[in-house]
Amino acid sequence: MKIKHDSKLRFVAYAAVVLIPLLLALDAFQAHRYAKLKAELAKLEAKQVEIVEQNRKLISDISLLSSSDRIEKIAESELGMHKAKSEDIVRVEIK
Numbered sequence: 702m703k704i705k706h707d708s709k710l711r712f713v714a715y716a717a718v719v720l721i722p723l724l725l726a727l728d729a730f731q732a733h734r735y736a737k738l739k740a741e742l743a744k745l746e747a748k749q750v751e752i753v754e755q756n757r758k759l760i761s762d763i764s765l766l767s768s769s770d771r772i773e774k775i776a777e778s779e780l781g782m783h784k785a786k787s788e789d790i791v792r793v794e795i796k
Contacts, residue, residue, distance in 0.1 A: 765771070776782040
């Protein structure tokens with residue numbers, strides 16, 4: 702009975718000697734991986750803020766460029782166009 706108990710105790714001791722450093726190494730690896738992922742997440746969040754700001758600017762530019770006053774001014778000054786008079790408008794009906 703004592704031999705079985707001693708062999709179990711030795712097995713547990715050897716397992717602890719092998720598993721404890723292995724678990725510590727695994728913990729260090731996971732901590733390194735976590736830090737790396739956290740840094741990548743911070744980078745991606747900063748990029749997202751930058752892209753959202755750029756998108757806001759582009760939306761503002763679209764609003765500015767598509768304003769009817771601006772288009773009318775360009776049509777008159779650069780393209781030589783003018784507003785049609787009511788007698789110049791021809792209505793076409795399709796049946």
